[in-house]
Amino acid sequence: MRDAVARPGAPWGMTSATPTALERRPRLLVFDVNETLSDMTHLGDRFVEVGVPPYLAAPWFAGLLRDGFALTVTGHNPSFVDVARSSLHTVLHDKANVEAATRHIMAGFLALPLHDDVRAGVRALTALDLRLVTLSNGSADVAEGLFERGGIRDAFEQVLSVEHAPGWKPAASAYAYALGECGVAAEDAMLVAVHPWDIHGAKAAGLRAAWVDRTGAPYPETMYAADVVVRSLPELAARLEELPAAT
Structure with a gap:
């Protein structure tokens, strides 16, 4: 599901809800932290x-x-x-x-604790041999503590924060910073977040995106839609498992 909003360069309000099926798994999952992983x-x-x-x-x-x-x-x-x-x-x-x-x-x-689905979901995603990192607008120290308390720190290759980026998400430079730290092209990465503004920013920066809809609220029609919409991280793992692995 892509382009549920005006494409860059198009008049505002010109929309397209044409679904675009994912052809393969991403190489890298970039996780938001506040509210996406932490309760x-x-x-x-x-x-x-x-x-x-x-x-x-x-x-x-x-x-x-x-x-x-x-x-x-x-x-x-x-x-x-x-x-x-x-x-x-x-x-x-x-x-x-x-x-x-x-x-x-x-x-x-x-x-803060992890959401109840996070531990199982993270383990299921690592079982798919996906690389996992964070990109938080919050501090890396807070994310580190959250993961240590939740017993999932070993699953994350890096705990990245915009502290060391040019600016906060959803600025394109924030996503570029994470991609540069991981040595991955934008099209090989997928943001995972609960915030539509974060999904929109990642899509505008060339990443794919998974929206974790924890509340059931409608997604804003004025923003780029996510490629995958799930209610939990185990569901995300199941959806990605259906796709061919990146070569």
């Missing part, structure tokens, strides 16, 4: 513990991504931690001790 719903508990409604966790995370994207398109590559803290200061501005509340919520990143 961030637990951060809502941290909001409650500092006296803030848990439903503010989702708009806070969306807001910090927005700010990171804005900084990226204006030529900066900000620290995820710095942007997250600044965004929390805005959300928690009326708390008596903003700094303490911010520290408590940020510490939650160091205790």
Whole structure:
């Protein structure tokens, strides 16, 4: 399923939903981390513990991504931690001790678990002899800790972050950085993510993409569609197993 949105150079709104079947497996899977592999719903508990409604966790995370994207398109590559803290200061501005509340919520990143399907899915994907790496807008240290706690660090060849890239995803330079680190051409790589904006960015950069639809929400019609849509990582492994291996 490709080109569910206007192609580059075409008038905005001109769409094509013509499916494009994958002919072979990718050589490299590039995983997003936050929300794709980590279960961030637990951060809502941290909001409650500092006296803030848990439903503010989702708009806070969306807001910090927005700010990171804005900084990226204006030529900066900000620290995820710095942007997250600044965004929390805005959300928690009326708390008596903003700094303490911010520290408590940020510490939650160091205790997040994997989604329930991730461990089995990762093992099934490595059984297909696929190379696995990450490309996160968050810090590599947070991803490393998540994988160590989840017992899957050995499955990942590299834990990459945009910390060392020119900018955040979905900038094309972020995906190019990961491809360069792995020595793989764009057409031989597949991004795996829950975020449509990440799928869109990867497709625009020439990668294939798998959307992990964890919520059942519709995919935005204004963005490039994923090549594969699944509800879990074991399902992704099953779909890729049906394809011929890359030669």
